Amino acid sequence: MKVKVSRKAHFNAAHRLFREDWDDEKNTAVFGKCSNPNYHGHNYEMVVSVYGEIDQKTGFVMDMKKLKELIRAEIEEAFDHKNLNVEVPEFKNLNPTAENIAVVIWKKLRPHISKDKDIEVVLYETPRNFVTFSG
Amino acid sequence: MKVKVSRKAHFNAAHRLFREDWDDEKNTAVFGKCSNPNYHGHNYEMVVSVYGEIDQKTGFVMDMKKLKELIRAEIEEAFDHKNLNVEVPEFKNLNPTAENIAVVIWKKLRPHISKDKDIEVVLYETPRNFVTFSG
Amino acid sequence: MKVKVSRKAHFNAAHRLFREDWDDEKNTAVFGKCSNPNYHGHNYEMVVSVYGEIDQKTGFVMDMKKLKELIRAEIEEAFDHKNLNVEVPEFKNLNPTAENIAVVIWKKLRPHISKDKDIEVVLYETPRNFVTFSG
Amino acid sequence: MKVKVSRKAHFNAAHRLFREDWDDEKNTAVFGKCSNPNYHGHNYEMVVSVYGEIDQKTGFVMDMKKLKELIRAEIEEAFDHKNLNVEVPEFKNLNPTAENIAVVIWKKLRPHISKDKDIEVVLYETPRNFVTFSG
Amino acid sequence: MKVKVSRKAHFNAAHRLFREDWDDEKNTAVFGKCSNPNYHGHNYEMVVSVYGEIDQKTGFVMDMKKLKELIRAEIEEAFDHKNLNVEVPEFKNLNPTAENIAVVIWKKLRPHISKDKDIEVVLYETPRNFVTFSG
Amino acid sequence: MKVKVSRKAHFNAAHRLFREDWDDEKNTAVFGKCSNPNYHGHNYEMVVSVYGEIDQKTGFVMDMKKLKELIRAEIEEAFDHKNLNVEVPEFKNLNPTAENIAVVIWKKLRPHISKDKDIEVVLYETPRNFVTFSG
Numbered sequence: 001m002k003v004k005v006s007r008k009a010h011f012n013a014a015h016r017l018f019r020e021d022w023d024d025e026k027n028t029a030v031f032g033k034c035s036n037p038n039y040h041g042h043n044y045e046m047v048v049s050v051y052g053e054i055d056q057k058t059g060f061v062m063d064m065k066k067l068k069e070l071i072r073a074e075i076e077e078a079f080d081h082k083n084l085n086v087e088v089p090e091f092k093n094l095n096p097t098a099e100n101i102a103v104v105i106w107k108k109l110r111p112h113i114s115k116d117k118d119i120e121v122v123l124y125e126t127p128r129n130f131v132t133f134s135g
Numbered sequence: 136m137k138v139k140v141s142r143k144a145h146f147n148a149a150h151r152l153f154r155e156d157w158d159d160e161k162n163t164a165v166f167g168k169c170s171n172p173n174y175h176g177h178n179y180e181m182v183v184s185v186y187g188e189i190d191q192k193t194g195f196v197m198d199m200k201k202l203k204e205l206i207r208a209e210i211e212e213a214f215d216h217k218n219l220n221v222e223v224p225e226f227k228n229l230n231p232t233a234e235n236i237a238v239v240i241w242k243k244l245r246p247h248i249s250k251d252k253d254i255e256v257v258l259y260e261t262p263r264n265f266v267t268f269s270g
Numbered sequence: 271m272k273v274k275v276s277r278k279a280h281f282n283a284a285h286r287l288f289r290e291d292w293d294d295e296k297n298t299a300v301f302g303k304c305s306n307p308n309y310h311g312h313n314y315e316m317v318v319s320v321y322g323e324i325d326q327k328t329g330f331v332m333d334m335k336k337l338k339e340l341i342r343a344e345i346e347e348a349f350d351h352k353n354l355n356v357e358v359p360e361f362k363n364l365n366p367t368a369e370n371i372a373v374v375i376w377k378k379l380r381p382h383i384s385k386d387k388d389i390e391v392v393l394y395e396t397p398r399n400f401v402t403f404s405g
Numbered sequence: 406m407k408v409k410v411s412r413k414a415h416f417n418a419a420h421r422l423f424r425e426d427w428d429d430e431k432n433t434a435v436f437g438k439c440s441n442p443n444y445h446g447h448n449y450e451m452v453v454s455v456y457g458e459i460d461q462k463t464g465f466v467m468d469m470k471k472l473k474e475l476i477r478a479e480i481e482e483a484f485d486h487k488n489l490n491v492e493v494p495e496f497k498n499l500n501p502t503a504e505n506i507a508v509v510i511w512k513k514l515r516p517h518i519s520k521d522k523d524i525e526v527v528l529y530e531t532p533r534n535f536v537t538f539s540g
Numbered sequence: 541m542k543v544k545v546s547r548k549a550h551f552n553a554a555h556r557l558f559r560e561d562w563d564d565e566k567n568t569a570v571f572g573k574c575s576n577p578n579y580h581g582h583n584y585e586m587v588v589s590v591y592g593e594i595d596q597k598t599g600f601v602m603d604m605k606k607l608k609e610l611i612r613a614e615i616e617e618a619f620d621h622k623n624l625n626v627e628v629p630e631f632k633n634l635n636p637t638a639e640n641i642a643v644v645i646w647k648k649l650r651p652h653i654s655k656d657k658d659i660e661v662v663l664y665e666t667p668r669n670f671v672t673f674s675g
Numbered sequence: 676m677k678v679k680v681s682r683k684a685h686f687n688a689a690h691r692l693f694r695e696d697w698d699d700e701k702n703t704a705v706f707g708k709c710s711n712p713n714y715h716g717h718n719y720e721m722v723v724s725v726y727g728e729i730d731q732k733t734g735f736v737m738d739m740k741k742l743k744e745l746i747r748a749e750i751e752e753a754f755d756h757k758n759l760n761v762e763v764p765e766f767k768n769l770n771p772t773a774e775n776i777a778v779v780i781w782k783k784l785r786p787h788i789s790k791d792k793d794i795e796v797v798l799y800e801t802p803r804n805f806v807t808f809s810g
Contacts, residue, residue, distance in 0.1 A: 041716005
């Protein structure tokens, strides 16, 4: 009996879309106002889902309290009220598009969730733009 | 031409996470404040989806009015304004976690929807915690 | 320059509508299924607003971090995962309708917020039913 | 590294459920008040998703600005503030159920998005009724 | 102890912005695509609020079940799945702008709610456009 | 017949809470992580409301298309994808708290809306924190 359990969380951060190996003109041509050198920001909302068998003892796929705490420790602590380009090591050489942020979140959570379970990350950059990564 | 049609519905209920074969100490250790013997409650919101071929005559996968009525008769009637542990027979010996409630909803709907169609149940225990079961 | 600042919070609780001085028949006649003796429950969502002058030093009417912490300490701690009728002293002799819960929340917060500021409490019993109390 | 990127958009339109080869009585029997000859209408909200590899140069699966513009040009321009039955050629002989509208949207977008990417259309007829088509 | 109680409801309808005493050119100049002669439509969502003293016997300002039923009988029954211009007598000679629809809803409800209570109607024409009328 | 008409809009921006006349230690003591020198950001959502008489000719308090365009020209153009502290002149010497941003928005719109109408600005810094300014 496999079920997907999902938990919403959020962090607020600054970023810009930017490649260091491109000059300003090219960054602006490709990324438009999202490449503003002074940064802009978002309320990132995420849904982290874990898919696996229901544990017959607890009735849980995964204890939501533990999932909530894991997201807080691994993602919110690292990203919240941060400048993603400047302060988050994963984006030193990786453009912080929504796509890449979702992949980074997934990779940061993967080692902490048992291997027999699948993980999905949905990341809302705005209420109108969002991305989904399932590994 | 297969399409998934989805209908939102809701019920308000009391519950506690609890196993009769565990003593109070163990129930509290595993389930925390969710095991409060006096119960707590939720506005459960659900999305029931039916996946199948579009009927060429009606343009429907399934008439939404009938799906709405089916959810009302089978789920809302049984769960709304109830104490899940005390008053809903399916949870007499089954811990009413979100995971188990979603499975029970799916099983209660399955006999009423034609076999060539798949069913998915998403159950929101809160706006921040939800589960998905697809059989 | 007066501004209203608002903070959302939530608690999950069980309750029933019930007057001890009425018999079961009268309670059911007036309150319907909301009077189920086994309780039902809700995800109560609330918006607490504080209206007052912007402090010229901070640019705040009230520090949102302090408002968040005040709601946690005074309301969530007291109501979350509780049975309002059984475990919350304010409702020992007061029917826990949405109206009365909003008034109780307002009274619990009032002593902790400076007198030159007004308070408003919006309490959602469900996403479709809510009440507003402003003192 | 495959990711699904999603963009929300909307259009407001009138429609009725109706088959020209059925008489009024049969249309009403099958479609109820949705077949009102004077039409009714909806705020259709849609989520268009594109699934594919992250472009290593841009960090995008697809530039959201281009997806937004594509939806505007192909769907909003054609459907917004229109009567679907009367003014949209695709529904001249096709009953504009949510299912059929989602399929039409998918078919109108498919030629404009590169073949190595999958498309999914979620169409909300109301906040409580929605459909999903993935090709 | 005065409290405002609020109830959400909805109806789906077709309309066009239009004055019979203006020619087509003028209607289009003023109302743009909202004046399309073939109509367009909306999922109108409304919040009806009643403001008054809490009844000490029930703990209610007004029984939400009765407010829900009143909205159903007076508003949903009259407006849902209708063409406002063609089928709703109040708009025979009144342009069905959101402003005018809110006033009409308020006037239809006023006689059914006791005089010592105030009424407020919020009408969402879309999730992005809404109006409020308080008498 | 006075009605309040409301329009939702949004902008994404970076900011930090900061007073130039305070040293870093004091800024951090008062504003916490919101004072991060590298900035963080938000999806600011706003609701701009205009309160006044319904024009008997149009049925409008104010043409929503014009209000939408006014918000775009005066607010979105000035704030969207900007760093509020660095790039928006109004915040050169004004701490960009939600309270102060709402007041600035109100002041920027006031000259463009006729004097017999009142204006209200609700600004969501996050879905959980928001402020209201009515002049």
